[in-house]
Amino acid sequence: MFRLAHLSDIHLGPLPELSYRELASKRITGYINWQRNRKRAMFGDTLLRLVADMKAQHPDHVAVTGDLVNLATKTEIAGARIWLEDLGDPALVSLVPGNHDAYVPGALARAYREWHPYLIGDGGRSIAGRHFPYLRVRGNVAIVGTSSAEATVPFFATGTFKRGQALATAKLLAEAKAKGLFRVVMIHHPPIAGAAAWSKRLIGKQFFSKVIHDVGAELVLHGHTHLDTLYWLSGPDGEKVPVVGVPSASQNAGGSKPASRYNLFEIEGEPGRWSLTQRERGHAADGSGIGWIRERRLLANGTAVDASPRVDAAPAAVSP
Template sequence: MFRLAHISDAHLGPLPKMSLRELASKRITGYVNWQRNRRKKLFGDTLENLLASMREAAPDHVAITGDLVNLATRTEIESARVWLETGFEPENATLVPGNHDAYVPGALGRAKAAWRPWLVSDTHSPEEPLFPSYRRRGPVAIIGISSANATLPFVATGDFKRKQARAAGKLLDRARDEGLFRVVMIHHPPVRGAAKWHKRLRGIGRFGRMLKKHGAELVLHGHTHLDTLYHLKGRDGQVPVVGIASCSHGPGGGTPPAGFNLFDIEGEAGAWKLTHRRMRMAGEGPGFEEIQEGLIGSGAL
C-alpha cells in the first residue's frame, strides 16, 4: 500500500512589512483583504497541529497544491522556502504553485527558483519547461501542472494551455504504459462551476479532453478552500477530483476549518483500489478527526 497525503492553501503568515512601492500594485487589494479577513481566519497553531496529525498517519508522500504565500513578496517566498526545508524533504513532497504564489508579474519566477527542489521532475533538463512535472514514487506517478499566473486586481483565474496539455498527456500515457497509478496535481479546480467566474480555471474543457484521451486515476486541487469531491470522465472510467480546505484555516468563517486528505493506494494497473479519508480539525482543540472514508474511483464502482 502507498499512502498519499494532500494539503493546500497554507497562506503562510503574518504578512511582512511592505514598502509603498510593493503596495503600488495588485498587492494593495490583497493587503486590505488580509487585514480585514484572512488574518482573522488563519491564526494560532492550526497549521502546526495539522502537520503533526498528518505525520502521525505516516504518509509515503505529500502533495501540496499551491498558495503557500499571500502577496508573493520576496520575503514571503523566502520564508516559504524555509518552511518547506524545515518540514518536507523534496523526495517526499511535491508542490505545484497557486495564484497567490504568482500574485504579481515576476513573482512566479522567483517562487520557482526558491522552491525548485519540490517542483522539479525526477529527471529535468535546464532547457525544458518546469511544468508539467513528473515524479515516480513507488507505484505512483505524480504529474504536476501549473495553472498559476499573475492576474488583474479582483481576479484569481488560472490557465491550462495547449502546450502544457499536450506535454501532460504524454506523461499520462508514459505512466500508464509503466503500469503506474496516475495522480494529477493542479491548483485551480478543473471542474465547471467549482469556482466562481473570476476565480475559474481557463482551459477547463482542454483539461477534460486530456483526461478523456489519456486517463488518470486521481486529480488533486486546492484554491476554493472547500472539501469537495467531483468526477470527470477519463479514458477508462470516472476520475475522482478532490479538493481540500485550507490547511491553515481556524474554526469559524465561511469555509470549512483546516483539513487534509489521505489516500491509500493498493492493487495494480487495471485493478487499483483507492481509499479516501478526509481529516478535519476537531473543534478548537489540537486534534483532527476523520469525517469521511470510502472507496473512490473505478474501485468503488
C-alpha cells in the first residue's frame, strides 16, 4: 500500500514588513485583504499542528498543490523554502505553484529558484525545456506536477493550462500508463467548470479535460478554493477520474471556510484493479482538536462509498 498525503494553500504568515515599492503593485490589494480577513483566519499554530499530525501518520509521499505564500515577496518566498525543508526531503515532497506564488510578475521565477528541488521530475528531467509538467515515480505511483500559476491583474486570481502543457502532460501520463503505474496529477486551480468564481477560474480547463479523456489518470489533486470537494472527469474508457480538493492547511476553526485539513490517500492494487481510499483528517469545527473527518473509497464508476468509522475517529489534540 502507498500512502499519499495532500496539503494545499499554506499561506504562510504573518506578512513581513513591506516597502512602499512592494506595495506599489497588485500587492496593495492583497495586503489589505490580509489585514482585514486572513490575518485573523490564518495566523497561529493551526498549520504547525496539522503538519505535526500529518507526519505522525507516516505518509510515503506528500503532495502540496500551491499557494505557499500570500504576496510572493522575497522574504516570503525564502521563508517558504525553509518551511518546505522542514516538511520533508525533496524526494518525499512534490510541489506545484499557486496563484499567490505568482502574485506579481517575476515572483514565480524567484519561487522556481528557491523551491527548485521540490518542483522537478526524477533526475531533473523536463520536456522540451519546460519547467512543467514533471514526472516523479514513487513505488507503483506516478506523480505528474502541472502548473496553472500566473501573475494576474488586481482582483483576479485566474490560472491557465495551455495546449503546450496539455500535450506534454498527456505524454507523461501515457508513459506512466504503459508502465502500469497509478497516475496522480497535481494542479492548483480546480479543472472543473463552475468550481471557482469566474475571476478565480482555470482558463484552459478544456485542455485539461481532454488530456484526462484521451489518456486518463487515476486521481487529480487541487487546491485554490479552500474547500473540501469531490468532482469527476471522464477517462478514455468510460471510467470516472476523481478530482479532489482540500481546504487550506492554515484555516483556523470558526471561519466561513472549513478548518485546516489534509487528505491521506491509500493506494493499492494493480492496473485495472486499483483501490483508492480517501481518509480526511483535520481540525474540528469547534476547535476541540484534530481527528478523522471522513473515510471513503473512490470508485472508477464515479461513486464514493463511505467506509466504516475508524476506531480512532475521535478528535485528539496534537502538539506541534
